[in-house]
Amino acid sequence: MLGPPLAVALGVAAALAFPEPSDTTRARILLGGLEMAVPLAAAVACATLIGQDPAREVQLSAFTPYRITLLRRMTVVLAWTASVALLTAAVLILTGWWERWPQNHGALAGQLTWLAPTLALSGLGFAAGAVLRSPAAAGAIVTTVWAVQQFFGDAVQAHQPGRLLYLFATTRGVVPGDWTANRLTLLGTGAALIALALVLLGRPERLISEEDE
Amino acid sequence: MTTFGASLRYEFRMQVRKRSVWIVPALTLVLFVLIGGSLLRDLFDPGERPLDPRTGVVGLAVQLHALLAIGFGCLLADRLVRDDRLGVAPILDATPASPAARLLGKYLGAAAATAVPIAVAYFGFAAAYAIDTRQPVALAWALAAFTVVIVPGLLLVAAFALAVPMIMPAPLFRVLFVGYWLWGNIVSPEMMPTLARTLFHPLGGYPLDALFGFHGIDGEDTWAGPVTGATFNVLRPEPTPVLAWLSIALLLLVSAAALAGGHTLRARRLR
Numbered sequence: 001m002l003g004p005p006l007a008v009a010l011g012v013a014a015a016l017a018f019p020e021p022s023d024t025t026r027a028r029i030l031l032g033g034l035e036m037a038v039p040l041a042a043a044v045a046c047a048t049l050i051g052q053d054p055a056r057e058v059q060l061s062a063f064t065p066y067r068i069t070l071l072r073r074m075t076v077v078l079a080w081t082a083s084v085a086l087l088t089a090a091v092l093i094l095t096g097w098w099e100r101w102p103q104n105h106g107a108l109a110g111q112l113t114w115l116a117p118t119l120a121l122s123g124l125g126f127a128a129g130a131v132l133r134s135p136a137a138a139g140a141i142v143t144t145v146w147a148v149q150q151f152f153g154d155a156v157q158a159h160q161p162g163r164l165l166y167l168f169a170t171t172r173g174v175v176p177g178d179w180t181a182n183r184l185t186l187l188g189t190g191a192a193l194i195a196l197a198l199v200l201l202g203r204p205e206r207l208i209s210e211e212d213e
Numbered sequence: 214m215t216t217f218g219a220s221l222r223y224e225f226r227m228q229v230r231k232r233s234v235w236i237v238p239a240l241t242l243v244l245f246v247l248i249g250g251s252l253l254r255d256l257f258d259p260g261e262r263p264l265d266p267r268t269g270v271v272g273l274a275v276q277l278h279a280l281l282a283i284g285f286g287c288l289l290a291d292r293l294v295r296d297d298r299l300g301v302a303p304i305l306d307a308t309p310a311s312p313a314a315r316l317l318g319k320y321l322g323a324a325a326a327t328a329v330p331i332a333v334a335y336f337g338f339a340a341a342y343a344i345d346t347r348q349p350v351a352l353a354w355a356l357a358a359f360t361v362v363i364v365p366g367l368l369l370v371a372a373f374a375l376a377v378p379m380i381m382p383a384p385l386f387r388v389l390f391v392g393y394w395l396w397g398n399i400v401s402p403e404m405m406p407t408l409a410r411t412l413f414h415p416l417g418g419y420p421l422d423a424l425f426g427f428h429g430i431d432g433e434d435t436w437a438g439p440v441t442g443a444t445f446n447v448l449r450p451e452p453t454p455v456l457a458w459l460s461i462a463l464l465l466l467v468s469a470a471a472l473a474g475g476h477t478l479r480a481r482r483l484r
Contacts, residue, residue, distance in 0.1 A: 003388055010392060017405040041388050048384045137233030139384060140287035143391040144241050147283050148248065150395055155248050162248060 003041030004084040011037050027100035030092055031113060032171040034085055039117040039167065040146050042081040047125030047138035049073050050201070060204050067201035074126055074194075078118065085114040103176055110170075116183040117167040119190030121146065123197075130197035133207070165189065216310040220318025221325075224292075228326035237284040238330040245280060252276050252430065256342045263430055266351035270339050271421065272430045274358040277338075279398065279416060281331045282370050286390050289374035290383040292323045293475060316375075316476050324371035331367070335359060354425075361424060362417035365464040369415050372468035376475030402443035410437050411448035412460045413467070419460035423452040 011033015015026045049070055053059055059066045092098040093107050104110050121142060128138035149156055149167050156162040157174045164185040166173065173179060200206060228234060246253050252273045255261040263269045293316075296302040305315065339355035370390075377386045397408045398416045410418050418437035421427040428434050437452040437460075450456060 002385055006385070007388070014396075014405060037392065040391065044384045044388050132233055132236065134231075134233045135384070136288050136291050137237055139290075139387045140233070140237045140284040141240060143287055143387055144237065144280065144284050145244065147280065147391055147395065148241075148244055151279060151399060152248055158249060 001080065003045055004038055004081045007037030007041040008033055008084060008088045023100045024102070027092075027097050027104075028171050030097050031101050031104065032168070034088060034092075034114040035117060035168050035170050036146075036150070038081060038085050038088075038114050039121045040143070042077060042118050043121035043125040043142045043146075044139050045077045045081075045125075046074050046122040047129050047142050048135040049077070049126065050129035050138070050197075050207075051133045051135050056207050060207065065202075066204070066207065067198050070126075070201060071194075071198065074122070078122060081118055082115070085118070086111070089114070101171070103170055103173070103179070105170065105179065109180075112183040112187075113170040116186035116190075120165075120186040120193075121167065121190075123190035123193030127193040127197040127200075130200040130206075216314040217318045220310075220315045221322040222318075224319045224322030225326045228292075228323045229329055231288075234288060234327055235330050237288060238281050238334060241280055241284055242334060245276075253338065255430075256338065257345055262342075262346075266343070266346060266348040267354045267425065268427065268430065268432075269342060269346075270351050270355040271358045271362075271425045271427045273338060273342075274335065274355070274362055275416065275421065275427075277331065277335050278363045278366055279394075281334070282366060282415070283391055283394055285327050285331065285367060286370040286374045286394075287387045288327050289323055289371050290378050290386050290390070292319060293375045293479075294378045294383060312480065313476055316472065316479075320371060320375055320472055323375075324367065327371070328364075328367050331363070332359065335363070358425065361420045361461065365461045365468075366415040366417060369464045369468045369471075372471040372475075376471045376478075379475050379478045402440040402445070402449075406444035408445065408448070410435065410440060411445055412450075412456065412463055413448065414460065415464060417460070419452050419457040423454050423457035 011030060014033065015029040018026055018029055056066070059069060062069075089098065089107075089111060098104050098107065098110065105113070124145060125138055125142040128141045129135065132138055132141075146167065153166070153168065153172050154174070157166050160178075163169070163173075163175055163178050164182050166182060167186070169179050169182040173182070242253070252269070253276075256269055256273060263272065291298075296305065306312065336352075336355060336359070339352055343349050343351040343355075374386070374390070377390075381389075394415075398414065400407045400409055402410055408414065409416075412419060414437070416436075422435075422437040427436065429436075437449065439446045439449045439451070443449070
């Protein structure tokens with residue numbers, strides 16, 4: 001629960017710490033908090049959903065399929081993240097900081113700034129959790145993918161597939177014309193990864209066999 | 214000593230057999246190769262690789278350390294709290310074995326095991342590079358860079374990964390850790406106040422600069438020393454070999470302090 005608000009707070013702190021009086025860069029850092037920090041917090045939480053229940057056998061014998069229970073938990077995580085992100089975006093729009101970043105894409109479509117990477121990265125975390133059944137490993141994969149895109153942003157965007165899957169296209173995108181395709185690709189990727197996780201979670205023997213503790 | 218040795222051996226064997234300890238670095242390396250632009254490709258391209266073997270393997274150490282340390286920290290983040298979660302801790306606490314020796318053994322054993330894939334990857338690529346360029350000296354530089362640059366950084370990460378989840382949930386630690394790793398290592402001091410390029414730089418800015426003369430693959434980067442107009446310049450004296458060793462000692466000292474903090478917290482909870 002603490003992750004998304006803390007992520008927003010760190011984004012604001014980073015914007016305030018920027019030493020030069022440039023509103024554009026400060027606005028970029030504020031939107032960057034929404035695009036970078038918020039999805040990371042949500043995704044690591046989603047990566048932790050699988051492999052933590054102490055009584056999985058009981059869950060598997062319940063009337064509600066266990067994968068539906070896990071999907072509901074993921075929905076709670078994403079709904080809380082969305083609430084925090086929307087509130088932050090509303091504050092940025094009302095205070096004028098949103099439009100000070102030229103590639104903001106408007107108040108409505110611009111919400112894909114946080115929504116698309118959140119769904120893609122959370123889907124990755126959920127799918128990695130379903131495959132590995134280890135919150136530590138799934139969290140490590142999410143943070144590594146996020147860090148690779150941070151450290152090697154230019155190399156990732158050097159080719160079209162990389163640009164379509166780049167998580168930070170609003171604040172660090174090199175080809176602004178690719179933004180809409182990028183956001184839709186991320187949404188589709190997130191949905192596909194969640195579907196993959198649900199298929200894997202439909203096999204109970206995967207959930208009660210030996211874990212990678 | 215017996216407690217320490219037994220704990221170290223047990224933790225090492227348990228951790229090194231975990232599939233995820235191998236899968237996470239392997240996937241990271243695959244991703245690293247796929248994106249291109251990294252030294253993993255350039256080292257084997259005669260037109261792109263650095264002419265000096267020292268620059269080549271030290272640059273490889275920086276890139277692998279920057280990236281693989283993230284998975285390393287995340288994988289270790291549940292090691293100490295896990296004993297409580299599984300109910301093993303009270304049983305171990307009831308034995309005459311010293312808790313401090315057990316913690317030290319767990320720290321070094323789990324950290325060493327999680328570092329094995331990193332070492333295998335690094336020395337594997339360094340060996341392939343040495344053979345490809347017919348410069349065996351590259352392996353000696355790789356050994357030096359691993360010992361002086363990568364090991365102190367990993368020891369720091371491991372100490373915090375064990376201790377900090379005592380005061381916050383492990384997932385939150387993972388988020389804050391990767392944020393810190395970016396801020397404290399990569400973010401430019403001109404952009405915002407950061408500990409990057411200071412004496413407390415887990416990527417090893419001072420050893421890279423003063424002990425290896427490393428200034429990036431193209432020789433144009435600065436890894437340590439004062440930055441005009443930046444905050445925390447008091448922590449960025451001009452690099453010298455003495456300061457490089459001091460920087461390593463500082464990382465080890467902070468690691469020991471973090472571990473001692475974790476030990477104290479556990480001891481208080483037991484009372």
